[in-house]
Amino acid sequence: MAAAVLIETLKKSYGSIPAVKDISFKVERGEIFGLLGPNGAGKTTTIRCLCTLTKPDGGKVEVCGIDAIAQPKLARRRLGYIAQEVALDKVLTGRELLQLQAALYHLPSAAAKERIEQLLTLLGLTDYAEQKTGTYSGGLRKRLDLAAGLLHQPDLLVLDEPTVGLDIESRVVVWDFLRQLREAGTTVLITSHYLEEIDALADRLAIIDRGVVIAEGTPSQLKDRVGGDRVTLRIREFTAEEEAIQAKDKLQTLPFVEEIIVNTAQGNTLNLVVKRQSNPLSQIETTLTEMDLPIFSMAQSRPSLDDVYLAATGRTLMDEELAAAGSRDLKKEKKQAMK
Numbered sequence: 213m214a215a216a217v218l219i220e221t222l223k224k225s226y227g228s229i230p231a232v233k234d235i236s237f238k239v240e241r242g243e244i245f246g247l248l249g250p251n252g253a254g255k256t257t258t259i260r261c262l263c264t265l266t267k268p269d270g271g272k273v274e275v276c277g278i279d280a281i282a283q284p285k286l287a288r289r290r291l292g293y294i295a296q297e298v299a300l301d302k303v304l305t306g307r308e309l310l311q312l313q314a315a316l317y318h319l320p321s322a323a324a325k326e327r328i329e330q331l332l333t334l335l336g337l338t339d340y341a342e343q344k345t346g347t348y349s350g351g352l353r354k355r356l357d358l359a360a361g362l363l364h365q366p367d368l369l370v371l372d373e374p375t376v377g378l379d380i381e382s383r384v385v386v387w388d389f390l391r392q393l394r395e396a397g398t399t400v401l402i403t404s405h406y407l408e409e410i411d412a413l414a415d416r417l418a419i420i421d422r423g424v425v426i427a428e429g430t431p432s433q434l435k436d437r438v439g440g441d442r443v444t445l446r447i448r449e450f451t452a453e454e455e456a457i458q459a460k461d462k463l464q465t466l467p468f469v470e471e472i473i474v475n476t477a478q479g480n481t482l483n484l485v486v487k488r489q490s491n492p493l494s495q496i497e498t499t500l501t502e503m504d505l506p507i508f509s510m511a512q513s514r515p516s517l518d519d520v521y522l523a524a525t526g527r528t529l530m531d532e533e534l535a536a537a538g539s540r541d542l543k544k545e546k547k548q549a550m551k
């Protein structure tokens with residue numbers, strides 16, 4: 213059976229901005245696949261190309277073996293797309309909105325009625341079905357959006373940042389629902405800039421950075437690949453770069469230290485990779501004391517997906533988010549995307 217998604221050497225620019233430079237990945241049937249990356253990495257552009265909403269400049273896009281560029285209508289029938297922002301008509305009730313959507317999908321009315329009932333129950337929306345959607349909380353709106361995307365029983369559900377702005381309770385409802393969908397055989401592709409979300413949900417993932425895939429695998433494969441435990445060390449609250457480099461040079465001579473990155477975006481914090489068997493903190497402390505350097509904070513942890521990102525880019529996801537936030541004109545992008 214063909215893969216649920218096949219994307220090869222995808223490219224897409226907006227004017228002079230190369231949103232997607234070279235992205236390839238494959239999503240197998242029945243898995244939850246995560247696209248992880250900071251804001252602006254190119255996730256939305258990638259899935260808009262996948263869902264036939266944006267025409268790529270180059271590359272291959274297939275949905276369940278169908279060429280989505282040559283046969284967008286056919287491809288669309290196989291997928292459900294849940295956009296980042298919920299655009300509900302506020303005067304309709306939840307049920308009316310689903311009925312309208314079902315008509316847009318040309319579902320026969322008896323089948324539509326049954327499917328709507330089923331989805332309202334599955335998503336815990338029965339009690340809210342006759343209320344106007346304008347009164348819904350963010351979590352309810354997202355659930356209704358999920359129901360709308362699933363009306364035509366797609367093989368593949370694509371969700372762009374499904375839990376942005378949701379409280380933790382609603383987030384867990386969405387996660388549980390996506391797991392249930394997978395159990396029932398639907399393939400799920402989800403984008404997120406939340407590490408914990410992808411870590412908790414995805415069977416496999418690709419990390420995207422500035423329009424390219426920098427890593428792909430299962431969460432544990434990727435974490436194992438970056439090696440031992442992490443130590444995050446802050447010498448002072450704001451350490452001078454020179455001092456951080458001095459400490460780095462010395463700490464690098466310790467036998468259990470595998471690698472050190474000085475994170476300039478976070479006050480010259482030192483991110484160390486250390487062998488897992490060692491008990492590194494006391495030896496690091498002794499070394500710094502010998503150099504007459506203080507310790508503002510120090511912590512040891514297992515590698516996370518952020519460490520995978522850091523190892524590949526020299527930046528943490530948070531740094532990248534902050535840098536991207538200052539350099540985008542979201543209003544302008546929205547306008548252009550509507551064209």
Ligand SMILES: Nc1ncnc2c1ncn2[C@@H]1O[C@H](COP(=O)(O)OP(=O)(O)OP(=O)(O)O)[C@@H](O)[C@H]1O
Nearest residue numbers: 226231250251252253254255256257540545548549
């Ligand atoms: N319609 C548009 N017009 C111009 N530039 C755009 C448009 N859409 C996206 N971009 C730019 O392309 C790059 C990738 O954006 P994209 O939205 O795909 O990233 P993302 O990883 O999905 O981030 P987010 O989650 O914030 O949407 C960014 O630099 C962004 O500013």
